[in-house]
Amino acid sequence: MATTHADHHDDHHDHKPSGFFQRWVLSTNHKDIGTLYLVFALIMFLVGGAMALIIRAELFQPGLQLVDPEFFNQMTTMHALVMIFGAVMPAFVGLANWMVPLMIGAPDMALPRMNNWSFWIMPFAFGLLLLTLFVPGGGPAGGWTLYPPLSLQGGNNVAMTIFAIHMMGVSSIMGAINIIATILNMRAPGMDLLKMPIFVWAWLITAFLLIAVMPVLAGAVTMLLTDKFFLTSFFNAAGGGDPVMFQHIFWFFGHPEVYIMILPAFGVVSEIIPTFARKPLFGYQAMVYATASIAFLSFIVWAHHMFTVGMPMGGELFFMYATMLIAVPTGVKVFNWVSTIWKGSMTFETPMLFALGFVVLFTIGGFSGLMLAIVPADFQYHDTYFVVAHFHYVLVTGAVFSIMAAAYFWLPKWTGHMYNETLGKVHFWLSAISVNVLFFPQHFLGLAGMPRRIPDYNVAFADFNMISTIGGFAFGFSQLLFVYIVWQTARGGQKATAGVWEGAKGLEWTVPSPAPHHTFSTPPAIDDSMLAHGNTAH
Amino acid sequence: MNRFNRDDGMKQSFGIKVALGLGLLLMSAMAWGNPEPWQLNMTEGVTQSAAEVHNLHMIILWICVVIGLIVFGAMAVAIVRFRKSKGAVAATWSHNTTAEIIWTVIPVLILLAVAWPATSTIFRMADTTESEMTVKITGYQWMWRYEIVNYKGQDGQLNFVSRLDRDSDQTRQRGSGKNPADVQVDGENVYLLNVDRPLVLPTDTKIRFVITADDVIHSWWVPVLGWKQDAIPGVINESWTLIQKPGVYRGQCAELCGKDHGFMPIVVKAVPPAEFEQWLATEQLKLDEAARTAQNAASGASPAKG
Numbered sequence: 001m002a003t004t005h006a007d008h009h010d011d012h013h014d015h016k017p018s019g020f021f022q023r024w025v026l027s028t029n030h031k032d033i034g035t036l037y038l039v040f041a042l043i044m045f046l047v048g049g050a051m052a053l054i055i056r057a058e059l060f061q062p063g064l065q066l067v068d069p070e071f072f073n074q075m076t077t078m079h080a081l082v083m084i085f086g087a088v089m090p091a092f093v094g095l096a097n098w099m100v101p102l103m104i105g106a107p108d109m110a111l112p113r114m115n116n117w118s119f120w121i122m123p124f125a126f127g128l129l130l131l132t133l134f135v136p137g138g139g140p141a142g143g144w145t146l147y148p149p150l151s152l153q154g155g156n157n158v159a160m161t162i163f164a165i166h167m168m169g170v171s172s173i174m175g176a177i178n179i180i181a182t183i184l185n186m187r188a189p190g191m192d193l194l195k196m197p198i199f200v201w202a203w204l205i206t207a208f209l210l211i212a213v214m215p216v217l218a219g220a221v222t223m224l225l226t227d228k229f230f231l232t233s234f235f236n237a238a239g240g241g242d243p244v245m246f247q248h249i250f251w252f253f254g255h256p257e258v259y260i261m262i263l264p265a266f267g268v269v270s271e272i273i274p275t276f277a278r279k280p281l282f283g284y285q286a287m288v289y290a291t292a293s294i295a296f297l298s299f300i301v302w303a304h305h306m307f308t309v310g311m312p313m314g315g316e317l318f319f320m321y322a323t324m325l326i327a328v329p330t331g332v333k334v335f336n337w338v339s340t341i342w343k344g345s346m347t348f349e350t351p352m353l354f355a356l357g358f359v360v361l362f363t364i365g366g367f368s369g370l371m372l373a374i375v376p377a378d379f380q381y382h383d384t385y386f387v388v389a390h391f392h393y394v395l396v397t398g399a400v401f402s403i404m405a406a407a408y409f410w411l412p413k414w415t416g417h418m419y420n421e422t423l424g425k426v427h428f429w430l431s432a433i434s435v436n437v438l439f440f441p442q443h444f445l446g447l448a449g450m451p452r453r454i455p456d457y458n459v460a461f462a463d464f465n466m467i468s469t470i471g472g473f474a475f476g477f478s479q480l481l482f483v484y485i486v487w488q489t490a491r492g493g494q495k496a497t498a499g500v501w502e503g504a505k506g507l508e509w510t511v512p513s514p515a516p517h518h519t520f521s522t523p524p525a526i527d528d529s530m531l532a533h534g535n536t537a538h
Numbered sequence: 539m540n541r542f543n544r545d546d547g548m549k550q551s552f553g554i555k556v557a558l559g560l561g562l563l564l565m566s567a568m569a570w571g572n573p574e575p576w577q578l579n580m581t582e583g584v585t586q587s588a589a590e591v592h593n594l595h596m597i598i599l600w601i602c603v604v605i606g607l608i609v610f611g612a613m614a615v616a617i618v619r620f621r622k623s624k625g626a627v628a629a630t631w632s633h634n635t636t637a638e639i640i641w642t643v644i645p646v647l648i649l650l651a652v653a654w655p656a657t658s659t660i661f662r663m664a665d666t667t668e669s670e671m672t673v674k675i676t677g678y679q680w681m682w683r684y685e686i687v688n689y690k691g692q693d694g695q696l697n698f699v700s701r702l703d704r705d706s707d708q709t710r711q712r713g714s715g716k717n718p719a720d721v722q723v724d725g726e727n728v729y730l731l732n733v734d735r736p737l738v739l740p741t742d743t744k745i746r747f748v749i750t751a752d753d754v755i756h757s758w759w760v761p762v763l764g765w766k767q768d769a770i771p772g773v774i775n776e777s778w779t780l781i782q783k784p785g786v787y788r789g790q791c792a793e794l795c796g797k798d799h800g801f802m803p804i805v806v807k808a809v810p811p812a813e814f815e816q817w818l819a820t821e822q823l824k825l826d827e828a829a830r831t832a833q834n835a836a837s838g839a840s841p842a843k844g
Contacts, residue, residue, distance in 0.1 A: 062718040237772015280632035310775035345628040367602035448577035454800030460573035
């Protein structure tokens with residue numbers, strides 16, 4: 001009854017703004033802005049992916065065949081900046097924009113015009129960053145971590161990169177403010193905090209992390225700027241400063257940043273697995289508390305990125321213990337996902353394949369992370385391909401797989417069409433196999449002694465590098481299939497119902513597919529049985 | 539309904555076979571020297587520190603393997619047994635506080651068990667006291683400088699720069715036409731792992747290093763010694779080693795330092811103390827000779843060379 005009323009109301013509200021400029025450039029609609037973020041992220045993913053293929057192509061064999069070391073360093077630096085700030089983060093913001101208002105029964109985000117600006121800053125920020133590759137001196141080449149003094153040896157790219165990072169930071173901070181304001185103020189009556197979908201919880205917590213640490217990054221890069229141009233010596237020992245202080249400030253941002261990139265992934269997977277297991281998420285409250293614990297702990301582990309800088313022993317011990325501790329709530333989440341599928345009734349559509357793949361492969365990344373936490377062992381792992389393997393497992397088979405899972409899961413809601421299930425499965429299997437061929441051998445390379453960020457290497461490292469490159473090209477080209485699937489689904493396909501998936505529960509599944517331009521213009525009447533976590537007994 | 543007992547049993551023994559195979563593989567590939575093709579595992583090294591580090595690595599690795607087998611095993615069982623296509627009906631339970639407590643407390647206990655030996659190794663590796671010699675290492679873009687500051691109470695004068703060897707350097711130029719496989723010393727490929735002047739050090743001697751840099755951050759790393767330490771301009775870091783086995787040990791810079799970060803390797807030649815003292819004396823003679831030549835040239839009509 002409430003649904004029919006909402007349908008009628010929403011059909012009436014399906015008028016989209018007319019004209020490309022009005023609809024897209026001046027959008028204040030959370031769905032369209034969500035789409036903008038997702039399309040932008042997909043483009044950046046391909047750009048960053050191309051840079052990765054240049055890296056892997058050079059590393060195919062020992063010797064320098066394709067690029068000079070200076071350009072190689074620009075590629076490694078830019079690959080990371082583009083993937084982190086241009087692909088993963090905007091993709092998760094796009095998912096938040098689309099789904100958070102729908103999930104809580106809100107008509108839009110709290111601050112729709114600020115939402116527009118949050119997005120439109122991004123193409124300009126990345127235009128500026130990518131432009132550095134074409135100015136004299138080339139792009140930044142000191143690693144995405146921008147350690148001074150090396151990063152300050154750059155030419156024109158220093159100021160351009162810093163300005164671009166500032167722009168991205170402003171976008172993220174405004175977006176985070178919007179999310180918190182929306183979730184805390186615009187939930188439909190009856191949507192108590194501990195009845196919210198877990199994806200909403202994940203984003204609420206992530207938004208606090210963003211507001212806490214993006215300003216710290218801004219501070220760090222501003223100090224780089226003044227050291228370069230305005231005669232300060234924050235990081236210059238000769239002037240009384242300390243290069244290591246940059247590392248502390250950067251990683252105080254940097255560690256919560258990696259949790260910013262994974263908590264929404266946890267949220268996505270926690271929505272998908274119960275749907276396709278036809279069983280409620282196991283331990284909903286424990287999952288919320290575990291997510292909050294991870295977020296809190298993420299502030300006190302930063303120096304585990306710096307175990308070899310010469311920290312006092314007390315520092316090394318504290319950060320080792322705190323880092324080991326963060327494995328506990330993360331493990332709790334994994335056990336809860338496994339308990340969700342245990343005694344479920346599973347089907348394995350593409351979103352479920354990516355979500356289950358996430359649980360297995362992210363856990364492998366978590367294991368290498370736990371190994372890295374052990375300080376004396378880290379003396380051998382630090383700055384080697386072991387670290388590269390670790391973070392690519394958690395970021396690619398972790399964050400990126402969850403984004404793809406989310407795309408397949410919610411594409412029918414966004415477009416009104418089912419994607420081609422066979423092609424989706426092909427994309428999954430090609431990706432899952434090739435990504436392991438690409439990154440698993442890198443554990444061995446690191447353990448054998450291959451440092452990171454080098455364009456050439458001794459012949460002892462040749463075999464696994466060749467295998468990794470083959471995996472890289474296979475993985476890269478498999479993503480073109482994903483682009484095709486998304487594009488094909490946007491254009492047409494089997495009509496999707498409102499509910500889409502048999503096991504789907506939540507307010508977002510009560511609106512038609514595609515979701516009308518305006519939804520929940522009047523708050524929905526919430527029946528606890530409509531919600532995935534309506535039962536307050538736990 | 540289907541009983542999957544037989545499948546469970548087969549899955550179990552398969553799991554055990556995988557674990558054994560993996561274990562054997564890891565054991566067999568343990569090299570203790572310089573990197574080997576197809577090397578799977580960390581070196582055990584040539585110092586007690588390296589051995590302890592290797593040990594900690596194996597402990598944490600095995601813990602992860604076991605937990606992984608349990609978790610992935612459970613997932614595999616679930617994926618096979620609890621399929622809608624096999625007629626599985628979903629349970630409705632959704633929480634269990636006791637389970638949450640158990641799988642929070644047990645991991646904490648496991649971590650405490652690992653933290654204990656890790657802590658004692660940290661203490662041991664931080665203790666640079668009672669060393670018998672001091673070597674100063676300075677990182678430059680893109681080479682290392684070594685100075686024997688002090689050997690058994692005697693101040694040293696030896697101070698030299700160690701660069702990528704010429705053969706490697708010529709081969710690595712883009713379009714050189716030379717093959718990295720051909721850069722060899724005594725039948726061992728040393729492409730990008732060889733230098734013109736190695737750092738010669740005595741075995742069975744506690745050696746203290748003071749490490750810094752002249753320009754940007756570098757990192758000094760010889761895997762068989764068991765540690766790396768960042769070389770930071772304006773900062774002096776301390777490390778130590780006690781090499782138990784003579785040999786030639788190779789390492790690389792381990793912190794991005796610019797275009798030739800991959801081309802500033804480290805070679806340590808560890809020799810018995812008597813041989814080291816001989817080397818030191820010979821190098822000292824060469825220094826005195828060079829100083830005399832420079833003095834003669836300076837007092838002559840020709841301008842002194844820098």
